[in-house]
Amino acid sequence: MPSPRRTSLEQILTIGTGLLEEQGPDGLTMQAVAQRAGVRAPSLYKHVDGRDALVRLIAEGVVVDLGRVLEEAADGAGGAGEVLTRAARALRDFARARPQAFLLVFHPGPGGHRPGPEVSARAVAPVLAATAELAGERDALAAARTFTAWARGFIGMELADAFGLGGDVDAAFEYGVRHLVASMGRVAQ
Amino acid sequence: MPSPRRTSLEQILTIGTGLLEEQGPDGLTMQAVAQRAGVRAPSLYKHVDGRDALVRLIAEGVVVDLGRVLEEAADGAGGAGEVLTRAARALRDFARARPQAFLLVFHPGPGGHRPGPEVSARAVAPVLAATAELAGERDALAAARTFTAWARGFIGMELADAFGLGGDVDAAFEYGVRHLVASMGRVAQ
DNA sequence: ACCTGAACACCGTTCAAGT
DNA sequence: ACCTGAACACCGTTCAAGT
Numbered sequence: 001m002p003s004p005r006r007t008s009l010e011q012i013l014t015i016g017t018g019l020l021e022e023q024g025p026d027g028l029t030m031q032a033v034a035q036r037a038g039v040r041a042p043s044l045y046k047h048v049d050g051r052d053a054l055v056r057l058i059a060e061g062v063v064v065d066l067g068r069v070l071e072e073a074a075d076g077a078g079g080a081g082e083v084l085t086r087a088a089r090a091l092r093d094f095a096r097a098r099p100q101a102f103l104l105v106f107h108p109g110p111g112g113h114r115p116g117p118e119v120s121a122r123a124v125a126p127v128l129a130a131t132a133e134l135a136g137e138r139d140a141l142a143a144a145r146t147f148t149a150w151a152r153g154f155i156g157m158e159l160a161d162a163f164g165l166g167g168d169v170d171a172a173f174e175y176g177v178r179h180l181v182a183s184m185g186r187v188a189q
Numbered sequence: 190m191p192s193p194r195r196t197s198l199e200q201i202l203t204i205g206t207g208l209l210e211e212q213g214p215d216g217l218t219m220q221a222v223a224q225r226a227g228v229r230a231p232s233l234y235k236h237v238d239g240r241d242a243l244v245r246l247i248a249e250g251v252v253v254d255l256g257r258v259l260e261e262a263a264d265g266a267g268g269a270g271e272v273l274t275r276a277a278r279a280l281r282d283f284a285r286a287r288p289q290a291f292l293l294v295f296h297p298g299p300g301g302h303r304p305g306p307e308v309s310a311r312a313v314a315p316v317l318a319a320t321a322e323l324a325g326e327r328d329a330l331a332a333a334r335t336f337t338a339w340a341r342g343f344i345g346m347e348l349a350d351a352f353g354l355g356g357d358v359d360a361a362f363e364y365g366v367r368h369l370v371a372s373m374g375r376v377a378q
Numbered sequence: 379a380c381c382t383g384a385a386c387a388c389c390g391t392t393c394a395a396g397t
Numbered sequence: 398a399c400c401t402g403a404a405c406a407c408c409g410t411t412c413a414a415g416t
Contacts, residue, residue: 007399148342153342192416194379
């Protein structure tokens with residue numbers, strides 16, 4: 001006799017995403033997920049391949065959310081410089097609202113749960129379009145990488161509380177956006 | 190009768206640093222350290238406060254090494270722009286030689302093992318001096334943060350294999366250095 | 379003074395047994 | 398078809414007992 005399905009992959013992902021944000025990666029245990037799902041840990045293996053697979057699926061969901069946030073930010077902008085400015089701020093807002101989700105995606109641990117190329121390509125598409133306009137097609141990729149690396153690094157440092165010297169962190173962020181946007185396409189080879 | 194001291198904090202740190210690099214953070218277990226030290230895991234607690242404390246001490250050692258590397262890079266340089274260029278390249282070389290050490294220091298996990306302010310301040314001192322020269326005293330900190338964030342982000346992405354779109358990663362790195370250095374002190378408020 | 383085995387409370391994961 | 402308890406191999410950590 002088939003036993004009633006008491007949970008689902010969808011529920012497990014929702015619980016896991018919430019647990020990660022509330023408790024951090026160490027709190028994201030199979031037992032904790034199972035408890036919230038009203039089930040025993042071994043039952044989870046009927047729906048997901050194990051903890052690593054669960055973390056990877058959570059990360060993919062975060063990347064999708066991030067892509068949406070960046071798209072929205074780009075939509076409201078006038079020019080390419082504004083796209084980048086808004087994208088950077090949106091990324092920072094996202095990191096503040098969901099720090100653990102941000103860290104999961106941008107600071108992958110030893111398990112190496114990074115999203116597939118198609119989903120991450122979609123997430124950076126607006127940035128790439130903007131840098132193509134500002135820096136030209138030939139330098140678009142290098143410029144996008146410069147911008148992404150800066151934003152990622154800055155926000156990561158902020159989350160890690162690595163700005164130990166005090167000072168105005170908001171101002172440093174705006175300084176960075178302004179100078180990066182201004183520098184594109186202006187430097188001689 | 191006192192029993193012979195079969196290991197020491199110094200040996201434990203050396204073993205831990207090596208183990209981290211060889212096996213990654215998951216391989217850095219108290220048992221693995223103890224085995225290499227020729228001792229049982231509980232004995233480690235006579236020398237170090239526990240795994241978290243061990244990781245923190247390892248991280249501090251890495252920051253000291255990093256400071257030395259950055260100082261050396263700065264010493265050989267002619268002008269402030271060259272200091273930054275050399276520092277960025279030195280950081281990248283360090284990350285390639287000791288990826289796990291780099292990740293430990295720049296991507297602190299939930300344990301939050303970041304170095305004390307004095308040691309990290311010393312590590313960034315050459316960068317700060319260079320940005321003061323390029324961007325002026327007033328903007329020195331914001332400029333240093335922009336530069337550090339970019340370098341950290343770029344190298345972190347490279348280690349995480351996050352440059353999925355292909356292209357020339359070395360060229361993108363040099364593009365970033367060149368544009369960041371050039372942009373300092375050139376943008377209107 | 380340091381090291382040890384044994385024990386405890388956790389993990390993730392497997393699997394035969396239940397329904 | 399899914400869920401369960403029991404078991405296994407690991408963790409980090411504590412502590413009384415050895416020398």
